[in-house]
Amino acid sequence: MPKTAEQIRRDLLRPLFHSGGRYWLAVGITGSMVLAGVFAFSYQVYHGLGVWGLNWPVFWAFDITNFVFWIGISHAGTLISAILRLANAGWRRPVTRCAEAITVFALSIGAIIPICHLGRPWLFYWLIPYPTERHIWPNFRSPLLWDFFAILTYLTGSTLFLYLPVIPDAAAARDLAYGWRKKLYSLLSLGWQGNPKQWHRLESAMHIMAIAIIPVAVSVHTIVSWDFAMTPVPMWHSTIFGPYFVTGAIFSGVAALILAMAFLRKFLHLEAYLEPIHFDHLGKLLLTMSLLWFYFTFAERLTTWYGNDVSEMNVFWSGIRQNFAPLFWTMIACNLIVPFPLLAIKKFRTITGTVIASTTIVAGMWIERFLIIVPALEHKFLPYAWGHYRPTWVEITLMVAGFGLMGLLYLLFSKLVPMISMWELEAGVRKTPVVRRRAAAFEPSSASANSGISEPEPFATDVSR
């Protein structure tokens, strides 16, 4: 059924003003997960990092796995949104804001994690290059500092990329809200009026941001991979890590986006906007990324196996046959064997099918990050530097809290901002004069007969494409 501008605004602004019981239940669950994380972190601060399972030679494990995982998840949003914007893909319109919000929140969670890993997290600001009486200055040759700059750039860019299209929607909410909400939306909208000059400047800025954010997104996960690849540890010191990590990031990011969309669709009743076709398109992208991820996984392991370097083979076999084999084969099942039929066969590429595939992929990609980090550190070059790692309840709780924080931030955001860009949706459904002229040129005989082409209802048409 076609939607009018009024219906679109009513449907998309409704979640801001009214919440059902399911919404508050979800807030309660995710909030409890975050509280558990706060307790675990407080325990860690009081007792020191010894409450983690880290011990020589494994000094990076769960925490860094979470860091890489969340930075990877952040690739869903801004990167995909920017690509779809530049490609002018019409179906992107209901998807972009859901995706951009994932980036900002996942990146923020990712950025918090290295701070948790510091022995004295309250001194985290020592990492920032600014002149002080301590004469401490970061070393620009360290990949960890490259991370700082990359995440700073990506987080700044992604936050602005999310915020700019919110401005007109906040102006719409401002004119409907009252009380504290009116003040909030007045601030968020920056006094937006909606004159043609503002619209053109906004669209130009979004276009430039889309161009700039794509290479930044690629650089961020490449630099995260260099945290490992710059280190002479078996199976880390590899040139393939950059593209391998970027591929894995997009892969897990698209899966997270599908889960978030399904969640919003159900909890905010956006069934008319997040339609099966959106899940179908993203499912195809997920399938492509699954195959690409498998290609990189195979290429990396084939090269290692063929090289037959003793130290690398120790790590290799620990993953495939020995103590990490259950995790390795679970990863393969989660990232390829289960999703492949669900995403490749059209009949299964439904909302349910893509959600199942995405759930296994998110789990599989977390395991993949873990398998990159821990087996290599457990099997360094000489057997005297071998060891074992087991996570403690503190690390597991912090990992769970990360997922809880993501859900909570997403829920709270959906309460403050329409999760689908209203003005973009409306602009997308209205045929511009240029489109009408082109349509008439392609179909001259039917142009005059087709009311949708010759003179459409300005704001009433199919919203899904």
Add this chain to the structure above:
Amino acid sequence: MKALYALFSDPDAAQRAVNGLKSAGASLGIRERQIVVVTGEPFDGYDFSDEHSQTSIFLLASMGGIVGTILGYLLTRFTQLSYPLNTGGMPIVTSWTNGIIIYEMTMLGAIVWTVITLLVTARLPHFGPSLSDPAIWHGKILVGVADPPAHARPDLEKQLRLAGASEIKSTP
């Protein structure tokens, strides 16, 4: 702000209204910048919208990128010269690794400059009074004249009605 305006459902009618106001403007003492169009979404492809499409935002974003490059270069080079740490046998000023910081600073400069340019050229933030109507969020297009001279009001109303406006509104 005093204003006289009408709301249109059809962008072609809004275009006719703008054209009518412009053609009548010279004789009524109305300058083009007094003609206001306000919409709830962009209307690319219409003259009332496209005449504002010229922008130097791309050029300014590039300049922001250049500023970021210079800052990144200065930050890395002078840090390394001021704190000459020997790291893994690398030179004190390490161009390979500095390139990463410089690249990120370049992109950050371009992004921040783009947003600053947007805010300045779109005159945001602006919390003063401005002509608007809640109906624009329901798909209407507002076309009006800000601070119209009293003697011109009847002619302006006529122009708006000729374009297809059924109701003329004014702000006090």
